[in-house]
Amino acid sequence: MLPKIDVPIYSIKLLSTGKEVKYRPFTVKEEKLFLMASESKEMDTIVDTTKQVLNNCILSDIDIDSIPVFDIEYLFLNIRARSVSEVVSVNYNCNNEIKNESDEGKHRCGNVVKLDINLLEIKPNETKKLENKIQLTNKLGIVMKYPNFNTVTKYEDNNTENILKLTVSCIDYIYDDDQIYYAKDSTEEELIEFIENMQTKDLEKIKEFFDNMPKLSKNLDFKCGKCGYEETITLEGLQSFFV
Numbered sequence: 001m002l003p004k005i006d007v008p009i010y011s012i013k014l015l016s017t018g019k020e021v022k023y024r025p026f027t028v029k030e031e032k033l034f035l036m037a038s039e040s041k042e043m044d045t046i047v048d049t050t051k052q053v054l055n056n057c058i059l060s061d062i063d064i065d066s067i068p069v070f071d072i073e074y075l076f077l078n079i080r081a082r083s084v085s086e087v088v089s090v091n092y093n094c095n096n097e098i099k100n101e102s103d104e105g106k107h108r109c110g111n112v113v114k115l116d117i118n119l120l121e122i123k124p125n126e127t128k129k130l131e132n133k134i135q136l137t138n139k140l141g142i143v144m145k146y147p148n149f150n151t152v153t154k155y156e157d158n159n160t161e162n163i164l165k166l167t168v169s170c171i172d173y174i175y176d177d178d179q180i181y182y183a184k185d186s187t188e189e190e191l192i193e194f195i196e197n198m199q200t201k202d203l204e205k206i207k208e209f210f211d212n213m214p215k216l217s218k219n220l221d222f223k224c225g226k227c228g229y230e231e232t233i234t235l236e237g238l239q240s241f242f243v
Contacts, residue, residue: 009059012078014071015124015214016146022059023075025083030056047153050076068146070124070214073238077216081119088241089114092222096229111226115233117218117241125217125236132172134205136198144209145172167206168192216241 011022026034030053037049054064054072057079064072094109132144151169155162168191171183183191195203218241220233235241 016068069152072149094224109227122218124214136202139177143172
C-alpha cells in the first residue's frame with residue numbers, strides 16, 4: 001500500500017460572522033473537476049462543481065449554501081491561492097490619452113502592462129457599516145440579508161426581472177407594529193407585489209444595501225513603461241483577479 005500524502009491545513013475568518021474556517025488546498029482530482037466543468041461551459045455544471053470542491057476542501061462545519069456570496073468568494077480565493085499559486089498576473093491596457101504630434105487629436109496609449117497580485121492580500125472590503133433594517137414608514141419596515149452563492153449565480157443576468165427576483169430572495173422578513181412576516185412564509189409573487197408597491201425612495205435604500213455589500217477589493221499602483229502614465233487601479237469582484 002502506498003503512503004498517504006500529508007495535506008496542509010489553513011484557516012481564515014469569515015467577514016460576515018468572524019467565524020474561523022479551516023480548509024485544505026484542492027488536489028489534482030479536484031482540479032480535474034474544474035477543468036471538466038469549464039469545458040462543459042454550462043453554468044449549472046460550473047456552479048455545482050465549485051460547490052462540490054468547496055465542500056471537499058472546507059474542513060469546518062459550515063453550510064456554503066447559507067453564507068453570503070462574498071464569504072464564498074473569499075474562501076475560494078484563498079483555497080485557489082494555496083492550491084495553485086499565491087500570485088496571479090493580470091494584464092491592464094493603459095488608457096492614457098496622448099496628443100497626436102501630426103494633428104490636434106488624441107489617441108489612447110494602449111500599452112499592455114502586466115500586474116502581479118498576491119491573492120492572500122485580498123480581503124472583502126466593507127466600505128461602510130451596513131444597515132440591513134430599512135424603515136419604510138413609521139410602522140412598516142423590511143430586514144434584508146446578504147445574497148448567497150446560489151442566488152447570485154441564478155440571477156446573474158442584470159435584467160429587470162432578475163434584479164427584482166434577487167431583491168425578494170434577499171428579504172429576511174417584513175415587520176409592522178403588530179407582526180413579523182417572514183419571507184419564507186410568503187410566495188415569490190406576494191413579495192414581488194410588495195416591492196412593486198414601494199416608493200422609489202424606499203427602493204433606493206434597498207439598492208444602497210446591495211451597492212455597499214462587501215466585495216473582494218484590491219488597489220494596485222499602475223505605471224505605464226511606454227508613456228509614463230501613473231494611476232491607482234481598484235479591482236473588485238472575484239472575476240477581476242483572474243482576467
